[in-house]
């Protein structure tokens with residue numbers, strides 16, 4: 001397991017500076033929520049941590065090792081997207097196995113990897129099957145393994161996306177508004193399950209949400225982001241009772 005260190009990360013898209021020097025240290029096994037209004041740069045920051053986007057400047061370290069410039073597949077992080085991002089032509093079991101198959105292939109083999117998978121060695125296949133099974137047991141989606149994403153409800157799809165994140169046993173989970181497409185009841189239920197996963201796995205979590213209640217109930221600390229900067233990162237009670245400035249107070253809805 002690993003802590004994450006984000007140092008002075010900036011990101012420009014053309015003329016626009018979307019991240020203006022973000023620094024955040026997340027301890028090993030900590031659960032940090034990242035909250036802030038739409039467009040403040042939350043997804044961009046997560047994508048940079050995951051290696052899906054390069055920062056304009058600044059550094060990312062995982063477990064004390066700089067990873068800036070390395071490929072996403074080599075970072076040992078799992079990202080879960082709001083849109084689930086499942087492969088529609090693959091079954092649930094195949095979707096969950098994707099990160100393991102990607103990892104077991106060489107860089108050259110990975111290049112043309114669109115469509116059918118190359119056959120792996122036998123032992124590799126049984127290792128993959130075992131890992132898929134344990135992830136699906138944890139999420140109680142065993143009966144769905146042969147279905148395609150189009151045959152699943154939103155909640156079930158989100159579980160599959162979580163399963164795919166779990167299966168590679170990552171050092172850290174990056175979740176980008178994973179519950180925002182679910183209805184209120186399912187959101188509360190899935191929230192509890194994510195909290196339980198965090199306790200069980202003792203992995204580091206960065207959880208992007210625009211739901212303050214979610215952030216308040218789940219997090220060790222909440223980072224409040226606005227306009228490409230983190231204004232405050234503290235325990236939920238501190239954020240609520242002692243916001244560092246009026247913009248944080250207004251966003252959180254605290255009494256100050």
Ligand code: ADP
Nearest residue numbers: 013014018036037038039040041042043044045
């Ligand atoms: P959030 O997740 O907090 O809603 P985002 O990180 O998605 O915010 O976006 C932050 C800002 O960066 C927005 O103004 C968005 O339009 C812009 N942005 C994000 N990705 C790109 C991109 N690939 N090219 C240009 N602008 C982008």
Ligand code: MG
Nearest residue numbers: 042043044176
């Ligand atoms: Mg976003």
